[in-house]
Amino acid sequence: MRTVNPHRPGRRRYDWGAYLYLVPAFAFYLVFLLRPVLESVWISLFEWNGITASTWVGTQNLVDVLTSTEIWRAVGHSLVFIVFYAVIPTVLALVFIGVISRFRVRGLAFFRAALFVPYILSTVVVAIAWRWIFAEGGPLNAVLRGVGLGGFARAWLGDFDTALPSVGVIGTWVMFGLAFVLFVSGLQSIPGDLFEAARIDGAGPVREFFAVTLPGLRGEIQVALVLMITAALRNFDIVWNTTSGGPGTSTTVPSYYIYREAFVTHHVGRASAIAVMLTVIIFVAVGLTMRLTRDPEAGDR
Amino acid sequence: MNGRRSEQLLGYGLLTLGTLIALYPFASIAMLALTPGDQRTGGLGIPKTITFDNFVIAWTRGGFGQALWSSLIVAIAVVVGASLVSLLAAYAFQTMRFPGRGALLAILLVGLIMPYEGLIIPLYYLLDGMGLLNTYWALILPQIATSVSLGVLWMRQAFASVPHSLAEAASIDGASRWATLWRIFVPVSGPAIATLGTLLFLYTWNEFLMALVLVPQNPAVQTAPLALSFFAGSTRNFDPTVTAAAAVTVALPILVVYVIFQRRFITGITAGAVKE
Secondary structure (H helix, E strand, O other): OOOOOOOOOOOOOOOOOHHHHHHHHHHHHHHHHHHHHHHHHHHOOEEOOOOOOOEEOOOHHHHHHHOOHHHHHHHHHHHHHHHHHHHHHHHHHHHHHHHHOOOOOOOHHHHHHHHHHHHHOOHHHHHHHHHHHOOOOOHHHHHHHHOOOHHHOOOHHHOOOOHHHHHHHHHHHHHHHHHHHHHHHHHHOOOHHHHHHHHHOOOOHHHHHHHHHHHHOHHHHHHHHHHHHHHHHHOOHHHHHHOOOOOOOOOOOHHHHHHHHHHOOOOHHHHHHHHHHHHHHHHHHHHHHHHHOOOHHHOOO | OHHHHHHHHHHHHHHHHHHHHHHHHHHHHHHHHHOOOOOOOOOOOOOOOOOOHHHHHHHHHHOHHHHHHHHHHHHHHHHHHHHHHHHHHHHHHHHOOOOOHHHHHHHHHHHHHOOHHHOHHHHHHHHHHOOOOOOHHHHHHHHHHHHHHHHHHHHHHHHHOOOHHHHHHHHHOOOOHHHHHHHHHHHHOHHHHHHHHHHHHHHHHHOOHHHHHHOOOOOOOOOHHHHHHHHHHHHOOOOHHHHHHHHHHHHHHHHHHHHHHHHHHHHHHHHHHHHO
16 A cells, blocks of 8 residues: 555546547447437438438328327347347246255356357347248248148248247247356356345245245346347347248348348338338337346435 | 246246257258258158258359458457457556546447447448448448446456455556556456457457448358348248258357357357446
8 A cells, every 4th residue: 555546546536647548439339329329310301212312201201100000010020029029038038047046056167058049149040040940841830730630721921820929939049148148157146145044944945936036136127138139129030031021021020121221122212111110129128128127226316 | 845846847847848949940940951852841850861962052053161250350359459459448448547537338238238230321321421431341340349348347347346455556666558458458368358258259250230231232242141141031932952951051160169169158158248
């Protein structure tokens, strides 16, 4: 404790040199992230085909988008995807955690690594693998026929009734590993004496889960939900590479329209309006998730 | 005692079932890829004879050698670039006092949630204007920007755990701030930097939307997921075995890296996420 820490100078003194260290990061951030985000809002105020001069239309694009049944249908699909991408994986992973928290699992590192594989694969690879599984002559139908349920066999991703939940199942498969890995790391940080205390009090597995495990995982559940809900609301890659929104419009999502309107049909203003809408939806969803899962003892912020 | 046994049975049963489901889809396309194209698999079918022809066809027709190379170049450039600018900024945030510090940190948080869809359209026209569409730069520059938020917050956390005594000792020895960063902070944070690098590598390697929008017309710079998507789209109806071989080819490098570094991947995802 000899001298003052030179990196913590006196209260009044500022380190103007700090900005030199910040410039590179913020230059990238400003030019390639913040500015484009704001520009999206600006472009949404024009009618523009991306090539010739644009026409100012004010909030017309946004109004059109907000009153379009096509777009709301896509948003509805996204909400269904939240169930498959976020709710089901969370519940399933919690069931797994509830069971394995009762004893010392041997080979947990192996199981954890294996269950996480779906999350690290490229979404395009995932889409191709599941296209095969769901195909008319693919493994799923082979199993159904094998057990005498051949009547249910179909091209799962090509059927109006099953395409949406089938894409959803792919999401569940991808996200389960993420939830599981996060919850395992949360479980390992819950102090062991909490479990012992619950057991001494005679709590059964269910009581113990709700009294110790679930509250102990609050932070991890919050993070998992934020990541998974964001993925569900975006969900471009898997939709694009499995169904491309079809059959008909049965699996469309907002990001699908953003890409199509901007780069295929060249309604750039309208595409930007959808992009702005999706961004707002995602920020609201994240805010709500954080609020609903915040620490009750941390008080109001 | 009996209750404990059944709990263990249930636990291992669930984990085993989960593992089989997690690994099956990749295993099934791997089997499909090894099946001769004229042999019908009947769905589940384990191939009666094995062939590597599908891989040869996919490799030559799909140009996956070039695509994997492009993925590697882009991912390494983004990892190096983003780590570098992030650790510089994190050093300032963690060790210096300056006006606007809190506001700048808050602005960085936006990038953690921001969906790419919200910036991809202006990004396209920006890069078009710079003449960089369909080049590696179109993938590298924006992805450094989108990695900065995670990078800075991550490195700030790592630098926070560097012992004060070390930094003090360096400054007593007359080391400049710049030298202290490179001689003390960076070496001590080696593992954290490596984990960040692994994480960014994975995200960049797998990024699809940016590649689809920003390098659609130049096969020479298209990354593996994009090349795979185009390849699968054009052969969708008539060559499932070749498509499967292409998918396995694209997945294998990342799987190998994952098997080697899986601990780093997993601690990265969990720590990175929770530290938000």
